[in-house]
Amino acid sequence: MIKQYWQQLSSRERRMVSAMAIVVGISLFYFGFWSPLHKGIEKNHHSLGMKTSQLKNMQQYASEARRLRASGGGAQQVANRESLLVTIERTAKQKKLPLQQIKPDSDDGVRLTLENVAFDRMIEWLNLLEVKHGIRVTDIAVERQKKRGQVNGRILLQVSS
Numbered sequence: 220m221i222k223q224y225w226q227q228l229s230s231r232e233r234r235m236v237s238a239m240a241i242v243v244g245i246s247l248f249y250f251g252f253w254s255p256l257h258k259g260i261e262k263n264h265h266s267l268g269m270k271t272s273q274l275k276n277m278q279q280y281a282s283e284a285r286r287l288r289a290s291g292g293g294a295q296q297v298a299n300r301e302s303l304l305v306t307i308e309r310t311a312k313q314k315k316l317p318l319q320q321i322k323p324d325s326d327d328g329v330r331l332t333l334e335n336v337a338f339d340r341m342i343e344w345l346n347l348l349e350v351k352h353g354i355r356v357t358d359i360a361v362e363r364q365k366k367r368g369q370v371n372g373r374i375l376l377q378v379s380s
Contacts, residue, residue, distance in 0.1 A: 303329060303378060306352050314344040328357070328377040338370045345374070353379040 228236065304321065307329055311318050320332040333341060338361070348354040358375035 303327070303354065303376075306354065307331065307348070307376065310344060310347055310352070314340055314347070316340060316344055324375055325377070328375055330373070330375050333370075333372040333374070335364055335366070335369050335371065337368055339368065341370065341372055348376065349379075355379050 225233065225236075304323070307321065308318065316333060316336050318331055319334050320330075322330055324330040341361075345356055349356070354376050355378075356374060357377045360373045362371045364370055
């Protein structure tokens, strides 16, 4: 049937149909294969660059952590339970965090409660305790409050060993 239709066309129409078939074929190749392949390669190349940059940063952080660990620097370890309590209370006051309850939990731990505090401020405080004083969070429960950004927290802190 197609052969019969083709033979009925004039030579000028055959050239036009052939040219259109070539254009359609090239378009299908470009938009169906070449363009998606090229975009995928570019996307992967960009992703590789970002991952390489992240790897370099992580290697720098790792070498700095090894250097600090070897020099004994970094966190200032809390010497005893009394200074643990004092450190927690002092840093909480600095960050303007009202401690509702604070009680020793074990030889090297303290359990505390915070109510209606800014979540961001609480996280900054916990980070300060970990980085500067070697006090880490071993258990935490956080409840969102009605006011946006406010939480209640029950936290168990211990001295890093």
